[in-house]
Amino acid sequence: MxxxxxxxxxxxxxxxxxxxxxxxxxxxxxxxxxxxxxxxxxxxxxxxxxxxxxxxxxxxxxxxxxxxxxxxxxxxxxxxxxxxxxxxxxxxxxxxxxxxxxxxxxxxxxxxxxxxxxxxxxxxxxxxxxxxxxxxxxxxxxxxxxxxxxxxxxxxxxxxxxxxxxxxxxxxxxxxxxxxxxxxxxxxxxxxxxxxxxxxxKADSDDDVPEHFLGAFRAGLRYTRASRPLHVVLLRAGIFYAFGSAIWALLPLVARQLLNGDAGFYGLLLGAVGAGAIIGALVMPQLRRLTDGDGLVLGAAVAAAAVMVGLAFGPPRWAALAMLLVLGAAWIVSLTTFSGAAQSVLPNWVRGRGLAVYLTVFNGAMAAGSLGWGAVAQQWGVPVALWAGAAGLVVVGIICNRLALPTGDADLDASRHWPDPLTAAPVDHDRGPVLILIEYRIEDTNRAGFLQAMKQLSSERRRDGAYAWGISEDSAEPQRIVEWFMVESWAEHLRQHHRVSNADADLQREVVRFHTGPDAPKVQHLIGVAPPG
The missing domain is CATH 1.20.1250.20 (MFS general substrate transporter like domains)
Structure with a gap:
């Protein structure tokens, strides 16, 4: 696997x-x-x-x-x-x-x-x-x-x-x-x-700058847009459940038309799914010793596809019940793997919002997939819909297996390594936007490595609250390179100080390693000022 x-x-x-x-x-x-x-x-x-x-x-x-x-x-x-x-x-x-x-x-x-x-x-x-x-x-x-x-x-x-x-x-x-x-x-x-x-x-450690609903909503969407590991989980989960939804959308018809069962037998099928899910949850630790998350998802896809193909042939009822046990185990393996991967790439400050996006993708894929497979069954019959769903599940499972799920090994605890910004007087939290400038001195021999590291750093800046980011060089002195990013308010920038994780701190140290100036990179904070009138 x-x-x-x-x-x-x-x-x-x-x-x-x-x-x-x-x-x-x-x-x-x-x-x-x-x-x-x-x-x-x-x-x-x-x-x-x-x-x-x-x-x-x-x-x-x-x-x-x-x-x-x-x-x-x-x-x-x-x-x-x-x-x-x-x-x-x-x-x-x-x-x-x-x-x-x-x-x-x-x-x-x-x-x-x-x-x-x-x-x-x-x-x-x-x-x-x-x-x-x-x-x-x-x-x-x-x-x-x-x-x-x-x-x-x-x-x-x-x-x-x-x-x-x-x-x-x-x-x-x-x-x-x-x-x-x-x-x-x-x-x-x-x-x-x-x-x-x-x-x-335990009380949250960053309650001194509490978020408000609309600002938190925007921050959650920014994080979702900028987090590539979360994109991988959402993409793979959405595709998997869009094809896997075929069996759930058509199971009542399978029970009635292909297996000639009544409502009681349909209940037995659902009970078999639940029993299989319990078995699957119990054997998950043993399966993890044999393979990683990608292998588990691929194995679940193949097992679910095999059940769909088997049910399409209208097997004996005892065989159908056995197949639903396998389906329940495969389904719980996929659910647990995708959900665990989503949990592992989300820091605490945005975990609820990230999981909400994951649940939305899950429910949307299941709903849209169910409607689509229902239309296929209406046009070409239940067996054809099951075969098509099974084939798609295996094909996309093999293709998506090349896009590895995140391992979740990064340390996402807050590092708190940013010093407090220098201010001449206290700044109102609602003032903004705020432009942050960080000035580096980069030798020509280090330029390529620096820009590559900055490319990774850009995602971190956007995840933690920046709505715009860029790097610029001084036309008169190309070794002077300025990183800039903008956040919507002073309060949001203070939250950035709380959100930077230990993994982000390691990445920032990698960037600073290319800096050759006598002092640390110079940091400036510029706050928007409304002109008169």
Whole structure:
């Protein structure tokens, strides 16, 4: 699967659970997600009692999913500018209030389709806000060596909840009714809130220059545009899920048309996917000892493609269930690898926004791919669509394997090595724009190496807040070269001082190595002045 197997020791599958805070929050998350699946089962069934219209059923589903797509990036901004623990507590209280309202209205018989759609939409807003934030706290809970294992455990927890929640929810719904089922979801929030109140999160180190929403939104987009490692993750994930979405879009038709199954058998297929995902999460540490992330993704693509081809031939049901086990394992391997790669290239100050962009790409690729493969199946049939999706998944998997995923080895902790800027008097934070000039003395023999190093440095400047960057030489003295970049305000430049990582500091030292002046490179800060009138 990979030409260069990984030889370094890999932590065990459950190594992250040795961290008490992660273990407590992980267990609480499983309970919370189990309750959410119970709530979703109750809502999906209840809407069929309230209305026989397929449109009503579809609107309830859309009401839960639409906010996740629309609000992912704004949610990521909030995850970065607010205290994540307190933000999660507020979200959990919002979701608990939704479930309490559903429980009371179901108990009194006042629940209608309109109320159900509206409350489901509010619950979708809560889920959209929680997604990037919950993922962003993972690197705060475990050391870097356990990060990939922690991401895999989170995926495992979701699949455990997916396997338990619908079954328990269906049992409660059939035995005691919708109100009791919603009540069980309310109880699950008690455990999540208790875990969040128990967690004593360290305060952010850069709160002295807090970001505001619009500025943080722009900073997140600038970072996303300038981060090549994140581009690699987004590109490869988007292509993988666009082709891989074929099986998820067509699985109900596979169950009904190719396997001649009923709704119960379709549920078994989904259960097999969940079981396969659990198995895949458990064997991930062993797989990492054999290959790197690129090998894991390629192997997942080949395995998923093989399942798609096999299902296209309408195999016996027992064989189809076995294939879905493989699909679940392959899917969790790809999810964990891409998500872990995204986590590893994002510093803490922008992690929520970067993960929100990743989630947007993921959901967009799945949605667009599902629509496309549905159209292909409508025109040429389900088997042809599955074959095409499988072929595309393997071909792009082989091609994209040449574009290596980032290893995430860079030290992204803040270096704090920039000295405070010199000022004649205190500068208002909203003043700007700010032009920073850095003057180097570069001999002709060092010029090529210097310019190559500056090319790498330009991405770092843009990632950390510059909206314009360039280098210029003195026409009268070509050895005098000035680097310049602009940021939108004095506050944003102060944030740059906090954002520069240890990896960036190493790169900057490489640039300064070419400087031959008697003193360190001269730094100037020029602040925009509005002319009279």
């Amino acid at each position: 990979s030409a260069t197997p990984t030889t370094t020791a890999t932590p065990g599958a459950f190594a992250a659970l040795r961290r008490p805070v992660f273990a407590v929050l992980w267990i609480a998350t499983i309970l919370g997600n189990t309750g959410s699946f119970m709530r979703d089962v109750a809502s999906a069934w209840l809407v069929t009692d309230l209305s026989a219209s397929p449109t009503a059923v579809a609107m309830v589903q859309a009401a839960g999913l639409l906010p996740i797509f629309l609000l992912a990036i704004p949610a990521g901004v909030l995850a970065d500018i607010l205290d994540r623990r307190r933000f999660l507590i507020v979200i959990q209280l919002l979701l608990a209030a939704v479930s309490v309202t559903l429980m009371l209205m179901a108990k009194t018989g006042g629940l209608t389709v309109s109320y159900l759609i509206g409350l489901t939409f509010i619950g979708g807003i809560g889920a959209a806000l929680m997604g990037p934030t919950w993922q962003a706290i993972v690197p705060e809970l475990v050391p870097k060596a356990d990060l990939k294992g922690a991401v895999a455990l989170n995926s495992l927890g979701v699949n455990i909840a997916r396997a338990i929640g619908p079954a328990v929810g269906g049992l409660l719904l059939a035995s005691f009714g919708a109100a009791v089922t919603y009540g069980a979801d309310v109880v699950s929030y008690v455990f999540v809130l208790a875990a969040l109140f128990w967690w004593k999160r």
